[in-house]
Amino acid sequence: MTTRRSFVKNAALAGASVYIVPRHVLGRGYVAPSDKLVIAGIGAGGKGGDDINQFYASGKAEIGFICDVDERQAVENRKKFPKALFYKDFREMLERSGKSIDAVSVGIPDHQHAVAAMAAMKMGKHVYVQKPLTHDIYEARMLTQAAHQYKVVTQMGNQGASGDGVRQLVDWYKAGIVGDIHTIYCFTDRPIWPQGIVRPATASPIPAGLDYDLWLGTAPDKPYFDGQLPFNWRGWWDYGTGALGDMACHIMAPAFAILGLGYPVSAECSVATPYVQNWGEGYFPDSCPIASHITLTFKNPDVTLHWMDGGIQPTRPTELLPNEVLGDGGNGAIFYGTKGNMMCATYGKNPSLLPTSRSHEVTVPQTVARVPGGDEGHYKAWVEAAIAGYGIAQAKALSSNFDIAGPLTESVLMGNLAIRSFGLRKKAASGDGFDYPGRHIKLLWDGASMKVTNFDEANEFVRRGYRGSWTL
Structure with missing residues (x-):
C-alpha cells in the first residue's frame, strides 16, 4: 500500500x-x-x-x-x-x-x-x-x-x-421557435495552411531538438521536409485531418447539441483540386483538398448537414439583411426549420434567430444549465x-x-472518408464505373459496424495501420 x-x-x-x-x-x-x-x-x-x-x-x-x-x-x-x-x-x-x-x-x-x-x-x-x-x-x-x-x-x-451560445440555440429549439430542423449548413474559411499540393520529393535536415522518429509515431516512415511542422502538418493525411478536422468539431458541435445526432447514414462530397492538363495529375493523395463540400445524411431525426470549407459558403438566408454578417464572416452555421431559421458563428457564438431582430423579441425558458465562464x-x-x-x-x-465527442468526431471523419474516397480508383474488374479519380459517389454507412456498405475500398480509411510497434 x-x-x-x-x-x-x-x-x-x-x-x-x-x-x-x-x-x-x-x-x-x-x-x-x-x-x-x-x-x-x-x-x-x-x-x-x-x-x-x-x-x-x-x-x-x-x-x-x-x-x-x-x-x-x-x-x-x-x-x-x-x-x-x-x-x-x-x-x-x-x-x-x-x-x-x-x-x-x-x-x-x-x-x-x-x-x-x-x-x-x-x-x-x-x-x-x-x-x-x-x-x-x-x-x-x-x-x-x-x-x-x-x-x-x-x-x-x-x-x-461549453459556451452560452450553444445553449441559447438549444433553448430556442426546445421551445419550438424554429420547428423541426431539417437542413444545416456549416462553413469555414479554413484551410489557412497549404493543401492540395504534392509532397516535396527532397528531404530536409531534421532540426536540432526535434526527435523526428517520435514525432512520426504511428504515421508512415517518410522523410522530413521544411515546413512540415509545427503547424502545416494539418494539410497532410498522414498526420492531420484537414480543414474539416480542424474546424468541424467547433462548427458542427451546436448541431449535435441541438438535435442529438448520432452516426450519419450516408456521406458524399465534391472537392476542389488544382487544375492540371492531365486530370489524373491533379489528384494529390497525400494532401487534403483546397476546398470541399460534404453532405451528411442523418436519421432519427431526418437531417441533411452540409459542410463547406476553403471559403465556400451557402446562399445567404432570405431573412438576413444585405449588410448583416453571415456567421462571423468566414465561419458559422445556419439551421433551417419548419417554422423558422437560426444561425451562429464559430464555437456557437453570437446565436441569432432570423431575421436577427427576433433574437431580442423572443423570450424562452432556460432549459440547459450554463457552464460558469462559458467556453473558457x-x-x-x-x-x-x-x-x-x-x-x-x-x-x-x-x-x-x-x-x-466520440460520435461527433466519427461524423466529422466520415466526411473525410468521403473526401478520400473521391479520388480512389475502383478495381476495373468490378465493372461499376468507378474507374477514375474524381468520381462523385455516395457512401452508405453502417455506423454500428463502422463499415461502408457500397464501396469497400473506402473502408481502408476507417482504421489505418500503425507504423512499427505502435499499438492502440
Whole structure:
C-alpha cells in the first residue's frame, strides 16, 4: 500500500522537481496538500501549450509534467513551470512517473491523439484531448468505449461546446421557435495552411531538438521536409485531418447539441483540386483538398448537414439583411426549420434567430444549465470533474465528454472518408464505373459496424495501420 511518506520518498528519488503529491495516491477520502489536480501535458507548444496554461489558470491544477518531442516547442512552458519534469516520449513519462500523475492533456498532431490518450486511460488517468478526438473513425469508437472501461473523466478540446451560445440555440429549439430542423449548413474559411499540393520529393535536415522518429509515431516512415511542422502538418493525411478536422468539431458541435445526432447514414462530397492538363495529375493523395463540400445524411431525426470549407459558403438566408454578417464572416452555421431559421458563428457564438431582430423579441425558458465562464470554463469544468472523480453527475454533464465527442468526431471523419474516397480508383474488374479519380459517389454507412456498405475500398480509411510497434 502506498503511503504519503513512501510516495514522497520515492518521488524525491525519481527527481527533485517532483513536488506535488497527486490526489489519487493518498487513497479515497484523502486529499493532496495542494488539493489540486496534477496534470501531465503531452504537447508543450501551440494549442497543447495553451491548454496547460488554461488548466493552470483555473486555480485548481498544477502542471507536474511536460512532454514534447520537439524541445523548441517546450522552451516557454518549461520556463513557466520550472518544477515540472520534462520528457520527450509520453510512453516513458507514463511508465516512469505515472504514479505521480492524476490527469493528462493531449495537445499534439491528430495522428498521435488516440495512442497517447489510450495509454493514459489504461492507467486510470483522466484525459483532455484536443479536437478532433482522433485521426480515424475506429480510434474514436475505441476511446469512447475506453472512457467507460477505465472509468475516467473525459473532455475534448472544442471549448465552444461549453459556451452560452450553444445553449441559447438549444433553448430556442426546445421551445419550438424554429420547428423541426431539417437542413444545416456549416462553413469555414479554413484551410489557412497549404493543401492540395504534392509532397516535396527532397528531404530536409531534421532540426536540432526535434526527435523526428517520435514525432512520426504511428504515421508512415517518410522523410522530413521544411515546413512540415509545427503547424502545416494539418494539410497532410498522414498526420492531420484537414480543414474539416480542424474546424468541424467547433462548427458542427451546436448541431449535435441541438438535435442529438448520432452516426450519419450516408456521406458524399465534391472537392476542389488544382487544375492540371492531365486530370489524373491533379489528384494529390497525400494532401487534403483546397476546398470541399460534404453532405451528411442523418436519421432519427431526418437531417441533411452540409459542410463547406476553403471559403465556400451557402446562399445567404432570405431573412438576413444585405449588410448583416453571415456567421462571423468566414465561419458559422445556419439551421433551417419548419417554422423558422437560426444561425451562429464559430464555437456557437453570437446565436441569432432570423431575421436577427427576433433574437431580442423572443423570450424562452432556460432549459440547459450554463457552464460558469462559458467556453473558457470548458477547461475548469474538466479539472473540477476530474478532482471529484469518475461517475459523478458533473463528470457526465461535461459538454464534450467522449460520449458526445466520440460520435461527433466519427461524423466529422466520415466526411473525410468521403473526401478520400473521391479520388480512389475502383478495381476495373468490378465493372461499376468507378474507374477514375474524381468520381462523385455516395457512401452508405453502417455506423454500428463502422463499415461502408457500397464501396469497400473506402473502408481502408476507417482504421489505418500503425507504423512499427505502435499499438492502440
